[in-house]
Amino acid sequence: MGEGPHRHQAGTYSRLPAEWTRTGSGPRTRKTCLMSLAEIQDTPLDETGFGGGQGEVGDYIALLKPRVMSLVIFTAFVGMLIAPGGIHPVLGAVAILCIAIGAGASGALNMWYDADIDAVMSRTKGRPVPAGKVTAQEALVFGLTLSAFSVLVLGLTVNWLAAGLLAFTIFFYAVIYTMWLKRATPQNIVIGGAAGAFPPMIGWAAVTGDISVESVVLFLIIFMWTPPHFWALSLFKRGDYESARIPMLPVVAGEDATRRQILAYSVLLAPVGVAPALLGFASPVYGAIAAVLGVAFVWYAVKVFREREGDAARKASVQLFKFSLLYLFLVFALLLGDSLFAALFSGGFA
Amino acid sequence: MSDDDGIRLSDDQKRRQRGRSIAIGLALAGLVVLFYVVTLVKMGPGVLDKGMY
Numbered sequence: 001m002g003e004g005p006h007r008h009q010a011g012t013y014s015r016l017p018a019e020w021t022r023t024g025s026g027p028r029t030r031k032t033c034l035m036s037l038a039e040i041q042d043t044p045l046d047e048t049g050f051g052g053g054q055g056e057v058g059d060y061i062a063l064l065k066p067r068v069m070s071l072v073i074f075t076a077f078v079g080m081l082i083a084p085g086g087i088h089p090v091l092g093a094v095a096i097l098c099i100a101i102g103a104g105a106s107g108a109l110n111m112w113y114d115a116d117i118d119a120v121m122s123r124t125k126g127r128p129v130p131a132g133k134v135t136a137q138e139a140l141v142f143g144l145t146l147s148a149f150s151v152l153v154l155g156l157t158v159n160w161l162a163a164g165l166l167a168f169t170i171f172f173y174a175v176i177y178t179m180w181l182k183r184a185t186p187q188n189i190v191i192g193g194a195a196g197a198f199p200p201m202i203g204w205a206a207v208t209g210d211i212s213v214e215s216v217v218l219f220l221i222i223f224m225w226t227p228p229h230f231w232a233l234s235l236f237k238r239g240d241y242e243s244a245r246i247p248m249l250p251v252v253a254g255e256d257a258t259r260r261q262i263l264a265y266s267v268l269l270a271p272v273g274v275a276p277a278l279l280g281f282a283s284p285v286y287g288a289i290a291a292v293l294g295v296a297f298v299w300y301a302v303k304v305f306r307e308r309e310g311d312a313a314r315k316a317s318v319q320l321f322k323f324s325l326l327y328l329f330l331v332f333a334l335l336l337g338d339s340l341f342a343a344l345f346s347g348g349f350a
Numbered sequence: 351m352s353d354d355d356g357i358r359l360s361d362d363q364k365r366r367q368r369g370r371s372i373a374i375g376l377a378l379a380g381l382v383v384l385f386y387v388v389t390l391v392k393m394g395p396g397v398l399d400k401g402m403y
Contacts, residue, residue: 056366057373090391094384153381157388 055134062128063111063139064104064146071328072103072199078332079200079218082281082339083207087158095158095206099199102150102166106195108143109174112136114182117244123237143174154206162206169198183245186252189234193226194219200332217275221331224269228262228301229324235259235304235317259305262320266301270294273331286338290331297327 076099080092087095111118111129119130128134134142147170155163177192197219204215234241234248235258241248250258273294277287300320307316359367 053367054363055370057369060370060373088391090387094388097384149381153384157392 052135052138054132055128055138059128059133060142063108063134063142064101065107065110066104068107068196069100069104072196073100074329075218075222075332076100076199076203078336079203079215080207081203082335083204083215085207087207091158092206095154095162095203098150098154098158098163099166099202099206101146102154102170103199105143105146105150106170106173108139108146109170110178112139112143113174113178115139117183117246120244121237121240123240147174158206159209161209161211162202165198165202165205165211169195169202172198184247186247186249188247189230189249190227193223193230196226197222213279214276214281217272217279218335220272220275221269222328224265224272225324225328227265228269228297229321229328231258231262232304232317232321232324236314236321255308259308263298263301263305266298270298273297273327276335282335282338283342286334289334293327293330297323300324 073096076096080087080095111127114124115127115129115136118124118127124130129136129139147167151163151167151170154166173192173195177188177195181188181191200218200222201211201215204218205211231249234250235255238248238250238255242251249261270291271294273290274287276282277284277290282290300316300323303316304313304320307313
């Protein structure tokens, strides 16, 4: 992380968590307010309390949550390719770029708002804002700028339905999920998961200009997948959420209730995963494999449901978490392969 | 103004500032190329045939 000698020594941010208020509107250290301009000009930058202008390019890339972004790119790409009709490859690439940047922007807005709780959790305390590399205000401006650009460019170059969906996704993730539900309700994950479920729908809308049953099914697959995925994570990262006082389900409703709900959503997910074949926009081969994957998902969820004590319980939830990642990847990869295969046999891309 | 006035950046801060400046420059150049290419695509191959006569 390039711990340069000038980087954190003045502690502009090292004292941040104690002074941080819950508003997330950025650190206003008392020192800054009381200093005169002359004093500030006589002080090396690190000691003024502004602390801005310190970030490396890599820190700004980290604000975009590149790992989440890669999943967004993949699912949006699948949505775009399996949609009927075609899109010019250049416009398709621009659409993917806009969706990726828009998703990254919502990640930056999330890190701006959540810096106080990110600082408390082991999984997130190395993020640029709590680590003091980028100020909260810089993250906010970065997120807003990229949001505006991604939506406008998508609208001007592709179509305004896709742009509107992208804008709604950013709003949903940054405002509805991050600012409101995440700290307010144990169902935060369920509703917040909708934000992650939009990208294939946006990809689809970029091609067809509409919302259809098929794109809603793609949405539902990710929507149903999110709760068991994150609740499995929260089962073995429970301490983190407790110390950050986020009302995750295991913290609020207990682990037994979480295991029941994981199982319930897994049972709902399995048929939704097969739905593309049942609705006829994927082949029976896809349907068969998706069914097997769905059964495996439920099987891992049953293991989580049964194993409730000690290491076995932890292991079961880790296994479900890992399998859930594999499941989502495989389902979308299969949908993609399926439509490419069909396109080859129908004599080229539609 | 002597060199001691104003905010002084350390070498490391200058290096990071330079990195950010380059990244912003590349992003702007990328947008220029993007709009250029998209314009060509949107106008299509018939661009030279239209409207002159």
